[in-house]
Amino acid sequence: MAATAGIAGAVATHRLDDGLRRLGVEPRPESDPGDRRLVARARADAQALITLATEAEAPRDVITALNQQRDALPTTLPDASGVTGELAAACRTVATARAADSLAAVSSDVAQVLASMAAGLAQCADRVADR
């Protein structure tokens, strides 16, 4: 998942200059604090979902996807997740949050990562609910 790793690295360090210039956007000298908070929350939620998925003995692809999401996100800021409860519902709740965060993100790259995570979490929710 080289592309994701590259994007995650970009989120971490905001070495997005080349990508942003290709998009016609002048790069910011530093990452947006709000975006860093969104990424931190996304990582914390992913960790919380991994815990729930492991306890629920979720399908392997779900656990793999959640781990990949967490591992792709840098630990820019410490954060805690309030995600609890039944796994499918929790995945849906977090998917909704990531979709909303995608609209709120300043960086286009962060918006894409969060939107993609939302779609992956929606898949996880359906996979768990279909068991």
Added chain:
Amino acid sequence: MSARREAALIAWLALEREAVWFFPYAGARVTRIAGDARKAAAAHAAARDRLLGLVRDDTTTVQPTYDVGTIDSVAGASAAARLLERRVQAACLAVVAASSGASREVGVTGLQVAALAELGWSGRARAFPGMAD
């Protein structure tokens, strides 16, 4: 609307047109998936119509046929369907990239719809739908 967003929406629209062609074709070739293919075709037709309302100038063309390989089994049809839904996901993510703020919503929503559609064709959950593996 920026030229980039318009181009991204048109690219997505072209894929929805392909899907509107593909699913009835696949359903006709593999009758066991005909029901699901009908539903998928209807969903993609609705998406096409929504996009037609968003683009300023529809420069896509309806092709008489598309290169989807040999469709002669449930597995083959499902694989082709998953691939098409993944291409739609990538197109939706491009719309997100070309948009800002609330205008990203159409891409974000389309991406989720396509991700769930992929799952419906015997897909597996993936961490980052729309992004290159």
